[in-house]
Amino acid sequence: MTVVISTSEMLKPESVSLHPLGAAAAAVPEMLCIFGTGDLGRSLGLRLLQSGYRVVYGSRRPHSCGPLPQGSQVMSHEAAAQSASLIFICVHREHYGFLETMAPHLAGKVLVDLSNNLKKGIYPEPNAAYLQRLVPGAAVVKGLNTLSAWALQNGLLAGKQVYLCGNSAEAKRAVAEMSTKLGLTVLDKGSLSAAGELEDFPLQLFPEWRLPLRVAVGLTAFFFFYLVIRDVVYTYVEQDKDISYRIMVSLANKVFPIVSLIMLALCYLPGGIAAFLQLYRGTKYRRFPDWLDRWMLCRKQMGLIALGLAFLHVIHTFMTPTRYSVRHTLITLVVDEMKNNKTTQFYFDNTEAWGQDSFYALGILGFFLYVLLGLTSLPSVGGSLSWREFNFIQVRAQLDMLYSHV
Numbered sequence: 001m002t003v004v005i006s007t008s009e010m011l012k013p014e015s016v017s018l019h020p021l022g023a024a025a026a027a028v029p030e031m032l033c034i035f036g037t038g039d040l041g042r043s044l045g046l047r048l049l050q051s052g053y054r055v056v057y058g059s060r061r062p063h064s065c066g067p068l069p070q071g072s073q074v075m076s077h078e079a080a081a082q083s084a085s086l087i088f089i090c091v092h093r094e095h096y097g098f099l100e101t102m103a104p105h106l107a108g109k110v111l112v113d114l115s116n117n118l119k120k121g122i123y124p125e126p127n128a129a130y131l132q133r134l135v136p137g138a139a140v141v142k143g144l145n146t147l148s149a150w151a152l153q154n155g156l157l158a159g160k161q162v163y164l165c166g167n168s169a170e171a172k173r174a175v176a177e178m179s180t181k182l183g184l185t186v187l188d189k190g191s192l193s194a195a196g197e198l199e200d201f202p203l204q205l206f207p208e209w210r211l212p213l214r215v216a217v218g219l220t221a222f223f224f225f226y227l228v229i230r231d232v233v234y235t236y237v238e239q240d241k242d243i244s245y246r247i248m249v250s251l252a253n254k255v256f257p258i259v260s261l262i263m264l265a266l267c268y269l270p271g272g273i274a275a276f277l278q279l280y281r282g283t284k285y286r287r288f289p290d291w292l293d294r295w296m297l298c299r300k301q302m303g304l305i306a307l308g309l310a311f312l313h314v315i316h317t318f319m320t321p322t323r324y325s326v327r328h329t330l331i332t333l334v335v336d337e338m339k340n341n342k343t344t345q346f347y348f349d350n351t352e353a354w355g356q357d358s359f360y361a362l363g364i365l366g367f368f369l370y371v372l373l374g375l376t377s378l379p380s381v382g383g384s385l386s387w388r389e390f391n392f393i394q395v396r397a398q399l400d401m402l403y404s405h406v
């Protein structure tokens with residue numbers, strides 16, 4: 001079959017590149033190109049295929065790049081670039097170098113830069129600006145970088161807002177159209193000079209929660225299984241008694257306060273470590289090591305999780321007397337006493353009364369302090385400062401206090 005492309009069509013760059021077979025073949029879905037076959041590349045490809053696009057991957061090793069979504073093709077970067085006008089760069093910024101060498105192949109293409117950095121301010125210029133500098137002939141669009149491979153993979157996109165920016169209105173329109181087809185809501189943030197701001201978004205939204213949540217889930221699982229074995233399984237084996245119903249409330253009510261207190265400690269520990277580190281170094285103007293930096297940045301989240309768990313602990317504790325098993329034990333006791341016509345168990349034990357009341361009073365006080373700590377760490381209490389700034393000031397205040405005492 002020979003395909004004739006009319007000159008009028010060749011003059012319209014979009015129709016040529018998007019539908020190389022001409023208007024008659026417009027039913028053939030548009031081909032989109034993805035550079036990089038990693039997590040993001042694969043998930044994005046899957047989503048694009050499911051939205052009715054064709055997908056071609058550009059890879060350094062087209063023959064050994066592992067499983068790709070069904071229906072996609074994979075080629076060398078050059079060959080893949082040739083078959084599409086829109087190219088997603090799903091490669092880390094550190095590896096952008098190869099794009100410069102193949103710049104001639106990318107002239108006139110729309111390059112979507114989805115990259116994120118691990119931290120703010122590692123590079124002097126935003127990734128997208130760097131890409132535009134490497135490939136001046138292409139139209140770079142920054143965006144979609146707030147999506148995660150996970151969300152793409154699981155199709156959790158409906159209505160999700162994404163940001164775009166770029167210097168070419170036409171390129172942005174093409175990317176926006178594609179995003180809308182994926183079910184995303186697009187917000188245009190203007191020219192490529194907004195790229196830095198876009199690259200900061202995911203840093204503000206996600207990473208601070210990831211680590212604390214992982215720690216909390218890990219600790220909860222650990223203590224839960226430990227207590228199941230120690231309390232339930234052990235009792236069953238040793239005394240042949242089934243107390244597995246305790247898993248729901250009693251056991252949970254042991255896990256919550258333990259994890260809560262550990263999280264609270266983890267929330268305040270890095271501040272102390274940082275102070276000692278700065279004292280040890282004798283200066284506060286040197287960067288903290290990476291792990292400490294990351295830890296410091298998620299203190300608020302650690303504190304909030306600690307508060308949440310403490311709250312659960314309070315509810316569970318208040319609920320205890322209403323439980324069937326507790327009421328059953330009490331009633332059995334009373335009935336036993338009546339049957340035996342004794343009241344030995346029921347004399348009023350002053351010490352016991354004091355003990356329990358103090359226990360509750362301390363619990364309430366502890367929870368109140370928790371809430372107080374949580375409130376003071378809210379940004380609105382810290383004025384209009386961001387948490388990072390607030391932390392910075394807090395740490396500085398603490399350090400200055402320390403210095404003034406030394």
Ligand SMILES: NC(=O)C1=CN([C@@H]2O[C@H](COP(=O)(O)OP(=O)(O)OC[C@H]3O[C@@H](n4cnc5c(N)ncnc54)[C@H](OP(=O)(O)O)[C@@H]3O)[C@@H](O)[C@H]2O)C=CC1
Nearest residue numbers: 036037038039040041059060090091092095115116148149
């Ligand atoms: N994962 C995520 O959820 C998200 C990731 N991003 C961004 O997407 C980009 C890619 O992330 P992700 O997919 O997770 O990373 P991966 O490490 O999973 O994949 C990166 C891919 O880049 C290619 N690559 C690696 N080294 C080079 C090199 N030297 N030259 C050319 N290509 C190379 C490889 O593909 P091949 O071997 O085929 O060449 C590799 O599979 C990053 O910039 C990241 O910030 C943005 C939002 C979310």
Ligand SMILES: [Cu+2]
Nearest residue numbers: 257313317363
């Ligand atoms: Cu308690």
